[in-house]
Amino acid sequence: MKAAKIILYDFFGSRIGKSILNLLSHFVYANNLKKINKKNNNAPKKFLVCITIDTESGYVKDNDERAWQKDEPEAYIGYYKGVENWRNLLNEHNAKATFFLSTNCFNARNEGLTKIDDQLKLLLKEKHEIGLHMHPDSDQALQIALKEKFHYTGAKFYDYDKINKFIKIGKELIQKNIGINPTSFRWGNWALNTDAVKALQANGFNVDSSATPGISGHLNAGMHYDWSKAREHYPWKLSLKDYQNTISQDSKIIEIPIATFKLFGVTLRADPVYSELLNSAFDHYYRNADRSEKPFAFMVISHSIEATHEDGSITRVIKDMGEFINHAKKLKDVEFVTVNTAYKGINQ
Numbered sequence: 001m002k003a004a005k006i007i008l009y010d011f012f013g014s015r016i017g018k019s020i021l022n023l024l025s026h027f028v029y030a031n032n033l034k035k036i037n038k039k040n041n042n043a044p045k046k047f048l049v050c051i052t053i054d055t056e057s058g059y060v061k062d063n064d065e066r067a068w069q070k071d072e073p074e075a076y077i078g079y080y081k082g083v084e085n086w087r088n089l090l091n092e093h094n095a096k097a098t099f100f101l102s103t104n105c106f107n108a109r110n111e112g113l114t115k116i117d118d119q120l121k122l123l124l125k126e127k128h129e130i131g132l133h134m135h136p137d138s139d140q141a142l143q144i145a146l147k148e149k150f151h152y153t154g155a156k157f158y159d160y161d162k163i164n165k166f167i168k169i170g171k172e173l174i175q176k177n178i179g180i181n182p183t184s185f186r187w188g189n190w191a192l193n194t195d196a197v198k199a200l201q202a203n204g205f206n207v208d209s210s211a212t213p214g215i216s217g218h219l220n221a222g223m224h225y226d227w228s229k230a231r232e233h234y235p236w237k238l239s240l241k242d243y244q245n246t247i248s249q250d251s252k253i254i255e256i257p258i259a260t261f262k263l264f265g266v267t268l269r270a271d272p273v274y275s276e277l278l279n280s281a282f283d284h285y286y287r288n289a290d291r292s293e294k295p296f297a298f299m300v301i302s303h304s305i306e307a308t309h310e311d312g313s314i315t316r317v318i319k320d321m322g323e324f325i326n327h328a329k330k331l332k333d334v335e336f337v338t339v340n341t342a343y344k345g346i347n348q
């Protein structure tokens with residue numbers, strides 16, 4: 001299975017593969033995006049692009065396979081080189097981004113910890129955002145703080161008390177180590193649930209970006225996540241009764257979902273691993289998303305580890321994201337902003 005994925009990835013990275021993706025990209029669309037019958041003569045508000053980077057241990061292997069944090073929790077290069085390679089790209093374009101941080105990095109020692117600390121400080125100095133990212137099963141700093149081993153990623157495997165502790169301790173680890181108070185959040189592998197919404201509210205978070213509208217996965221495994229019923233592409237307030245309910249809007253937490261799109265019936269995330277398709281998804285949203293009253297936020301996802309090989313050199317994901325930024329920034333009203341900047345724009 002893995003091998004097939006990599007063969008496809010290599011194929012679509014080739015010149016002929018890219019031209020095929022370019023042809024396919026005419027079939028990219030998102031359900032319920034267009035607000036039909038909406039009459040409004042206001043000038044459109046901004047089209048905000050939020051580049052979000054889940055920041056973890058790991059790296060891209062020479063054969064393009066990923067070593068994830070779960071496989072190699074001590075491969076801290078995913079933090080210091082991953083973040084550095086992203087920063088170089090973002091700063092070159094003066095684009096601001098959000099780094100959802102797995103607190104596993106605070107288990108690094110000596111030179112590794114110093115390098116990570118330097119990169120995180122630079123992120124803040126350069127006005128990027130650091131939010132919290134939750135992987136209970138591979139976050140060694142969290143496990144040490146709670147004196148317990150955890151074996152699942154998904155929130156659904158834990159009770160409210162445990163989830164509340166994960167979020168509270170995660171936030172404290174960030175405060176203690178880098179002196180900021182994170183207010184944005186993404187559960188690892190998108191595996192949020194209703195108790196996690198309650199815990200986010202109890203811990204003073206403003207905004208979550210775990211939703212992948214229309215997508216579920218790993219349904220019989222520890223990485224289980226399910227957004228098959230939540231199909232909304234515009235931000236909503238999360239529900240305290242059922243996290244997939246986009247109507248009741250009874251919490252204070254704004255969900256800004258990851259942009260998802262369809263291609264031949266398959267729903268995909270806005271992610272630079274799909275190279276040309278990311279540009280097409282952006283075009284579709286740019287043309288169709290309603291911006292008559294509020295700015296629209298187009299949420300793109302990637303990972304720190306996908307920016308670095310084991311030797312620290314940059315990867316194809318960085319090159320493809322560079323092409324995407326060049327593509328998007330030509331259009332009127334497009335701005336690359338952090339999640340909290342988008343939150344403020346939307347919540348006005």
Ligand SMILES: [Zn+2]
Nearest residue numbers: 054056188189
């Ligand atoms: Zn993650």
